[in-house]
Amino acid sequence: MQGIVPATIHEYYTWTGRWGAAGLNYLLTSSFDLVGFYTPLLLIIPFLLATSVFLLLRAARIGATRTRSFALAAAAAALYWNGMPDPGETVYWLTGSVDNLTGFVLSFALLAALLRFDVSGTVSRAAASAALFLLAFLATGFHEVFGLVLCAALASGSLQQWLARRSNRWIWTGCLAAALIGFLVVYAAPGNEVRRADFPFAGNLEVTVRLALGQSFSSIFMWISDIRLLTGTLLLLMLMPRDLTASNDGIGLPARNVVITGITGIAAVGGAFTAVSWAIGMSMAPRTLNGIYLVFLVGLFWVIVLSARCFPAAAAISAARPAARWALTVLFVGGMMLSGNTRKAIVDLSVAAPVYRAAMQERWRSLAAASDRGERAAVGRSLPARPKCFIKYFELSEDPEFWVNWGVAHYFGLASVKLSAAEAEPNIPADSGSPP
Amino acid sequence: MEVSAEAAARRPESAVSTAGNDASENRWERRLCVFGVAGTLSAATSLFWYA
Numbered sequence: 001m002q003g004i005v006p007a008t009i010h011e012y013y014t015w016t017g018r019w020g021a022a023g024l025n026y027l028l029t030s031s032f033d034l035v036g037f038y039t040p041l042l043l044i045i046p047f048l049l050a051t052s053v054f055l056l057l058r059a060a061r062i063g064a065t066r067t068r069s070f071a072l073a074a075a076a077a078a079l080y081w082n083g084m085p086d087p088g089e090t091v092y093w094l095t096g097s098v099d100n101l102t103g104f105v106l107s108f109a110l111l112a113a114l115l116r117f118d119v120s121g122t123v124s125r126a127a128a129s130a131a132l133f134l135l136a137f138l139a140t141g142f143h144e145v146f147g148l149v150l151c152a153a154l155a156s157g158s159l160q161q162w163l164a165r166r167s168n169r170w171i172w173t174g175c176l177a178a179a180l181i182g183f184l185v186v187y188a189a190p191g192n193e194v195r196r197a198d199f200p201f202a203g204n205l206e207v208t209v210r211l212a213l214g215q216s217f218s219s220i221f222m223w224i225s226d227i228r229l230l231t232g233t234l235l236l237l238m239l240m241p242r243d244l245t246a247s248n249d250g251i252g253l254p255a256r257n258v259v260i261t262g263i264t265g266i267a268a269v270g271g272a273f274t275a276v277s278w279a280i281g282m283s284m285a286p287r288t289l290n291g292i293y294l295v296f297l298v299g300l301f302w303v304i305v306l307s308a309r310c311f312p313a314a315a316a317i318s319a320a321r322p323a324a325r326w327a328l329t330v331l332f333v334g335g336m337m338l339s340g341n342t343r344k345a346i347v348d349l350s351v352a353a354p355v356y357r358a359a360m361q362e363r364w365r366s367l368a369a370a371s372d373r374g375e376r377a378a379v380g381r382s383l384p385a386r387p388k389c390f391i392k393y394f395e396l397s398e399d400p401e402f403w404v405n406w407g408v409a410h411y412f413g414l415a416s417v418k419l420s421a422a423e424a425e426p427n428i429p430a431d432s433g434s435p436p
Numbered sequence: 437m438e439v440s441a442e443a444a445a446r447r448p449e450s451a452v453s454t455a456g457n458d459a460s461e462n463r464w465e466r467r468l469c470v471f472g473v474a475g476t477l478s479a480a481t482s483l484f485w486y487a
Contacts, residue, residue, distance in 0.1 A: 039484050071470065078476040091480070092487040235469060239462045329465040333472030345479040353486035389483055 004030065017189025020141030021099040028094065035364060038094065045097045045105065050077045052108035059112035062305055063243045072243065075232070076297070082340040083226055084293050085219075086286030088391040096287045096391070103142035104294060107150045110135045114157065114175065117168050129171055133178040140182030144192075145275050145288065147183045149268045149295050154179050156264035160257050201281025211277035216270060219289065223296055228340065231332035233304065238325055244308040258306045265299025341389060348387035355385040367412045376415040380408075395419075 008023040016022060028041055054073035063069030081087060089096045113132055136154065140147030154176040161169035201207045223229065236244070272292045276284045336342060363380050370378040380396045396405055400416040409417040 039487065042484055042487055043481075071473075074477060075469070075473045078473045078480070081480045082476050087480070087483075092483060235465070239466055239469070325462065325465055329468050333468050336472040336476045342476050342479050345483055348486075349479065349482055353483060357486040387483070387486065390487060 011191060013190045014194055015191040016195060017144060017186040017192050018099060018142055019186070019189075020138055021102065021143065024098050024102060024142075025095055028098070034094075041094055042092060042097065045101045046077075046091055048105045049101050049108075050074070052105045052112070053077065055112040056108045056115075059115040060305070068240065068243050072240075076301070078336060079228060079232055080294060080297055082228060082336055082342050083223070083297075084290045084341065086290060086392075087341050087389050088387075089285065089287035090290040092389065093287075093391045093394075099143055100146070100287050100291045103139050103146045103150070104291070106135060106139035106142070107146070107153070110139055110150075110175065111153065111157070114168065114172060117171055129174060132171060133174050136175040136178040137182040137185075140179050140186060143291065144183065144186045144279075145272050146291050146295070147179065147186055148275060149272060151176065151179045151183055152264055152268045152271065156260055160260055163256065164254075196279075199280045199282060202279055204281050207281045208274065208278045211281070211283065212270075212274040215277065215284065215289075216273040219273075219292070220269070220296070223293060227331060228335040229297075229300075231328045231335065233300075234328050235325075235332055236304070237308070238328070241308065241312075244305050245312050253306060253309050255310050258303060258310055261299075261306055262303050265296075265303060268299060269296050344388045348389050352385040352387040353389075356383060356387050356390070359383050359385070367408070367414070367417065371412040371414055378409075378412070378414050378417050379420045380417055381420055 004023060004026040007026050008019055011022045012019050032041060034041070050073055053076055054069060057063050057069040057072055058066070063072050081091065084090065090100050091097060110132060113135070117128070117132070136150070139150055154172060158169065158172040158176050161172045196202050269292060272295060273284075276288055276292075359381070360383070363383075367378050367380065377400075383395065386392070386395075394404055396402075396408060396417060396419040398419050398421060399405065400409070400418040405417050405419075409415060
């Protein structure tokens with residue numbers, strides 16, 4: 001199947017309804033030399049995610065100045081990366097990043113635009129509304145679960161707009177309708193049924209309940225008791241209380257908004273765990289858990305901000321003793337620098353990551369050289385190290401029929417590739433005097 | 437608007453303290469937090485090179 005659009009349509013019918021993610025994956029992987037540009041490509045979507053968080057903070061007037069909103073966005077990005085269950089599947093793998101983060105980027109941009117939607121003039125208002133509807137539809141095309149979460153957020157926002165009789169209530173409702181249609185397009189894809197055949201316990205109610213309860217309670221307990229999040233939240237209220245309540249139009253919000261947002265957050269996180277358990281009938285992939293963790297963080301933060309705006313006096317806890325502030329600061333900074341994914345990254349950066357990169361480059365050169373020599377079969381050497389922060393699978397096996405081996409062989413124009421047995425020393429076709 | 441001494445005394449302690457905090461009281465705590473965030477993001481960004 002040749003071409004980005006035909007390949008995306010083919011995938012819609014045979015593998016996944018995530019047409020936005022499939023299209024962007026095909027676009028990026030066919031437009032760039034992946035070996036030369038993988039690092040900049042990987043950086044794009046996390047950078048866009050941080051940018052969209054900044055835009056959302058500015059739109060919600062969180063942060064008294066641009067610098068402070070930037071600092072909050074940076075802190076949010078650091079907290080998310082440090083606490084996410086497995087950064088390898090979402091941050092350091094292009095396909096994982098496209099599938100699991102791009103929908104959030106578009107969703108945050110949409111919510112930012114909705115919060116500041118103020119276009120005068122019939123024509124421009126209609127055009128801007130149409131653009132927002134399109135954005136809502138597109139945002140759901142990257143992941144069915146996170147598309148559903150966007151629908152929940154838009155439903156919550158629409159309800160609050162209608163209760164307050166705001167002028168933008170129809171725009172919010174229109175975006176909700178567009179997102180629901182987008183979600184249905186993704187959910188109803190024939191490819192989902194094909195993929196479901198790989199999950200024999202999918203759609204089993206008993207398995208769904210057991211998995212959803214088990215995974216949600218263990219994950220949420222771990223996330224809530226995270227010392228970095230606890231100390232970070234307290235420090236936010238102590239050191240930056242006025243940044244949460246900078247918006248004059250936010251002060252005096254009715255308490256029902258806090259309740260609606262809180263219920264929406266709980267429903268979104270609980271619904272995501274349930275939906276994934278129903279769809280696959282087994283423990284979810286870490287990349288999906290990474291996404292739900294982001295939903296959890298955003299929901300919690302939004303409830304804190306709205307609470308601070310509804311009850312500013314109660315939320316300002318800056319009267320704490322200096323010793324308490326210092327203790328919390330040391331705990332927060334120590335937690336961020338010495339635990340979670342930062343600790344793993346420090347270990348990886350000191351040993352495993354450089355060794356891994358050198359070994360992968362050597363393997364690539366060897367396979368390319370074998371292809372250049374016209375050889376049909378090649379043997380890859382085992383990797384001496386695997387960084388803990390990187391994705392755990394997608395490695396050659398000793399079975400040349402394994403799909404990863406098949407993919408690598410086809411990429412290099414070889415008939416087959418297999419991994420050398422651990423004890424058998426390399427039989428690698430080399431280009432620079434390495435032993436055959 | 438000028439605030440009388442009596443009114444200031446009646447103000448909640450948190451409000452008084454907040455104003456002070458925003459000025460300079462928490463400068464070093466904030467700097468330390470920025471250091472922690474920047475260090476974390478540096479580790480995250482450095483790994484991209486090896487991916």
